[in-house]
Structure formats: C-alpha cells, structure tokens
Amino acid sequence: MNYRLLPIVLLATFGLAVAAETGTATRAPNAQPEIDFPLDAPAPDGRRPGGTITHEFTPPKLQDDENKDVRRERNYPEQPPTIPHSIRGYHVDINGNKCLACHSRANSSKAQAPMISITHYTDRDGQTLAAVAPRRYFCTQCHVPQQDVKPLVENNFQNIDVLLQHELPQDRQ
Ligand code: HEC
Ligand code: HEC
Structure with missing residues (x-):
C-alpha cells in the first residue's frame, strides 16, 4: 500500500463514521424503538398470571394491615417477627424513629412493647x-406488617417442629 495515501484513507473512514452518526441522529429523539415481538405475546406467568404483555388488569384492592396486637409465631428463631399492629403514619427518617x-x-x-433484642445494638464488627x-x-x-389476603405464590414451607416430627421413629410419634 502507498503510505502517502494513508492520511487520506483515514480521513475518508472518519468522515464515513461521522456521516453514519448524524444519519441516526436525525431520527426523532423520542421515537419508539422498533419492537420485534407481537404485542399480544403472553405475559410471563408470575405474580400476574394470564393476559398478554399489553393487557392491563384492574389491580387488587389495597387491604388494611392486620391490627390484632397479638404477636405471631415465628417460622424459625432467626426470623424477624412480623409487625402485629398498624404502622400507618409512623415515620423513620433522619429526624426520628417512631418505632x-x-x-x-x-x-x-x-x-x-417488646424491646428490640441485643442484635439490634450490635454493629457489623460484632461491637x-x-x-x-x-x-x-x-x-x-x-419487619413487615401483614394483610389478610390470598398468598400470591404457593408456599409449602414446613417449620422445624414438623420436620423433627417426621424424623421421629414411628413408635415415638
Ligand atoms: C405506640 C407504641 C408502638 C409503636 C410506635 C410501634 N410499636 Fe411495635 N409493638 C408495640 C406493642 C405494644 C407490641 C406488642 C404487640 C401489640 O400489642 O401489638 C408491638 C409489637 C411489635 C412487633 C412484634 C414483636 C414480636 O416479638 O412478635 C414488631 C416486629 C414491631 N412491633 C415492630 C414495630 C415497628 C417496625 C414499628 C415502627 C414502624 C413499631 N413496631 C412501632 C408498640 C409499638
Ligand atoms: C436487618 C434486619 C432488622 C432490622 C433493620 C431491624 N430488625 Fe428487629 N429483628 C430482626 C431479627 C432477625 C429479629 C429476631 C432475632 C433477633 O432478635 O435478632 C428481630 C427481633 C425484633 C423484635 C423482637 C425482639 C424480641 O426479643 O422478641 C423487635 C421488637 C424488633 N426486632 C423491633 C425492631 C425495631 C423497632 C427496629 C428498628 C429500630 C428493628 N427491629 C430493626 C431483624 C431486624
């Protein structure tokens, strides 16, 4: 290759690249990207089963938090207990902590009210x-409040007492 022509070749390539850029920039800034899946594709069956991607469902009604003031059983000892009372309007921010x-x-x-346990006073270094x-x-x-609603997903969790019961020999059950 003739090296005297190199700068010209480089300039031309650069020029082409710039032209290509401005070419795309002329598209309307908020133009929709081209979608290549059908809009009526079935929606993923997760917490919103049925329908299609573009199908809007009426959201379920918001329920009130359960407010029975009775401490609930924990599923395992390390579980943060769920909140058995309403926390509407309780602020936790830089100015204060209502809890x-x-x-x-x-x-x-x-x-x-039950006192926060010692783990709440311990930092990540164990101090x-x-x-x-x-x-x-x-x-x-x-810690989260609970609502009396149908669970969104099926759950077959068994707590340790149930598992231990299964472990016991038949004659001691
Ligand atoms: C007005 C006092 C008060 C405030 C404010 C309050 N709580 Fe409570 N909380 C209680 C009482 C009393 C109980 C015991 C059960 C009951 O009477 O509801 C309780 C129970 C709990 C429990 C259950 C403990 C267990 O062992 O089962 C949790 C978790 C909890 N509260 C978290 C919170 C959180 C988080 C906040 C802030 C968003 C908060 N509480 C604000 C009074 C309060
Ligand atoms: C990082 C998670 C976490 C945060 C944040 C947290 N807790 Fe807890 N909490 C737990 C866990 C886990 C337990 C159960 C085991 C334990 O005591 O550490 C618990 C236990 C409790 C209990 C029951 C204590 C007992 O001895 O029965 C209360 C009441 C409580 N928390 C209140 C609070 C309040 C109020 C706050 C905010 C100031 C808070 N927690 C922040 C995880 C958390």
Whole structure:
C-alpha cells in the first residue's frame, strides 16, 4: 500500500463514521424503538398470571394491615417477627424513629412493647453499641406488617417442629 495515501484513507473512514452518526441522529429523539415481538405475546406467568404483555388488569384492592396486637409465631428463631399492629403514619427518617418511641430499651416498659433484642445494638464488627446500630435503624427493611389476603405464590414451607416430627421413629410419634 502507498503510505502517502494513508492520511487520506483515514480521513475518508472518519468522515464515513461521522456521516453514519448524524444519519441516526436525525431520527426523532423520542421515537419508539422498533419492537420485534407481537404485542399480544403472553405475559410471563408470575405474580400476574394470564393476559398478554399489553393487557392491563384492574389491580387488587389495597387491604388494611392486620391490627390484632397479638404477636405471631415465628417460622424459625432467626426470623424477624412480623409487625402485629398498624404502622400507618409512623415515620423513620433522619429526624426520628417512631418505632423506637415504643421499642427502645428505655421506652419499652412504658409502652409495654417488646424491646428490640441485643442484635439490634450490635454493629457489623460484632461491637455492641449503646444505641441501636445504624444497620438496624430502618426497621421495615426486615419487619413487615401483614394483610389478610390470598398468598400470591404457593408456599409449602414446613417449620422445624414438623420436620423433627417426621424424623421421629414411628413408635415415638
Ligand atoms: C405506640 C407504641 C408502638 C409503636 C410506635 C410501634 N410499636 Fe411495635 N409493638 C408495640 C406493642 C405494644 C407490641 C406488642 C404487640 C401489640 O400489642 O401489638 C408491638 C409489637 C411489635 C412487633 C412484634 C414483636 C414480636 O416479638 O412478635 C414488631 C416486629 C414491631 N412491633 C415492630 C414495630 C415497628 C417496625 C414499628 C415502627 C414502624 C413499631 N413496631 C412501632 C408498640 C409499638
Ligand atoms: C436487618 C434486619 C432488622 C432490622 C433493620 C431491624 N430488625 Fe428487629 N429483628 C430482626 C431479627 C432477625 C429479629 C429476631 C432475632 C433477633 O432478635 O435478632 C428481630 C427481633 C425484633 C423484635 C423482637 C425482639 C424480641 O426479643 O422478641 C423487635 C421488637 C424488633 N426486632 C423491633 C425492631 C425495631 C423497632 C427496629 C428498628 C429500630 C428493628 N427491629 C430493626 C431483624 C431486624
């Protein structure tokens, strides 16, 4: 190849590349990308079974949180207990933590609420702090209210007591 022509070849290639770029830029900025699947494709059967991708369902009605004030059984000892009371309007932010108004060490006796356990005072290095550990500050990351609704997915979880019962020899059951 004649190297004296190299700059010209390079310039031409660059020019072509720029032209190609501006070519696409002339498309309307909010044009829809081309979709190559049929719009009536069946929707994935997950929490929204049936229908098609574009089919809109009426969402189920919002239910009230269960508010019976009775502590629920835990499925295993490490489970964060579910919240047995309403938490509507309880703020947890930079200015304050409504949950701790009842569940902190000092307030739990006044509110007759169970005190947050020692794990809530322990930081990630295993140090026990004087106040609730930052990683346990946002209570609803782990603790959630419950609603009396049909479960979205089937669940055949069996707790340890049931499993141990199966392990027992027949004559001791
Ligand atoms: C006005 C006081 C009060 C406030 C505020 C409050 N709680 Fe409670 N909480 C209680 C009481 C009392 C109980 C014991 C069961 C009952 O009476 O509902 C309880 C029970 C619980 C339990 C069940 C504990 C167990 O061992 O089963 C959890 C979890 C809980 N609360 C989390 C929270 C969270 C998270 C917040 C903040 C969003 C919060 N609570 C705010 C008073 C309160
Ligand atoms: C990172 C997850 C996590 C966060 C955040 C968290 N908890 Fe817990 N909580 C747990 C787990 C797990 C348990 C059960 C085992 C234990 O005590 O550590 C528990 C237990 C509890 C209990 C029952 C204690 C007992 O001895 O019966 C209460 C009450 C509680 N949490 C309240 C709160 C409150 C209030 C906050 C916010 C200040 C909070 N938790 C933040 C995970 C969390």
